[in-house]
Amino acid sequence: MNSSNLTRRELAEAIAERLGFSQSNCADIVDCVFDSMKKTLLEGEPIKIVHFGTFSVRSKSPRNGRNPRTGEAITIKKRRTVGFRPSRQLREEINR
């Protein structure tokens, strides 16, 4: 399995290569796309990207856990997180 990692930089390069924009513009463009997505999620709104998946803010109830290092029992507070549910097309693409 490939262990390489895709980052903002590779996304900017892909846009520059495929669409012919300058590299520095592309870095800003990529930031802009993820900033819009963050803004939407922070408003509590989910993002549905067809053929890819859905990002949504989920509330987690408090639960008891342990500090994995010390084994000490702690209460994990109620919190919010962002979840992702892959679309069927993405799952199929990955298992092809």
Added chain:
Amino acid sequence: MNKSELIEALAQEINIPHREAAAITNTIINTMTEALANGESIEIRGFGSFVIKKYDSYEGRNPKTGKKIKVKPKKLPFFKVGKDLREQVNANKK
């Protein structure tokens, strides 16, 4: 928000034609899909990361009938929210 709203937001934000914003958005999504399909991980600092988890074949049950079935090996993408975004969703509203 769906994909066309994301495209619209980008077009307005950086003042480019809708068609270009659509090409950019599709390039980003396609590049991410290709990476995951190749078993690569994705790391978008401040937003989150994706990793592919591999599952071996296992004996499962049909939850409706209770019948034993063999689940084929599969790969699934997992998303982990980035530190910035995680802190922001929690700071926003309690």
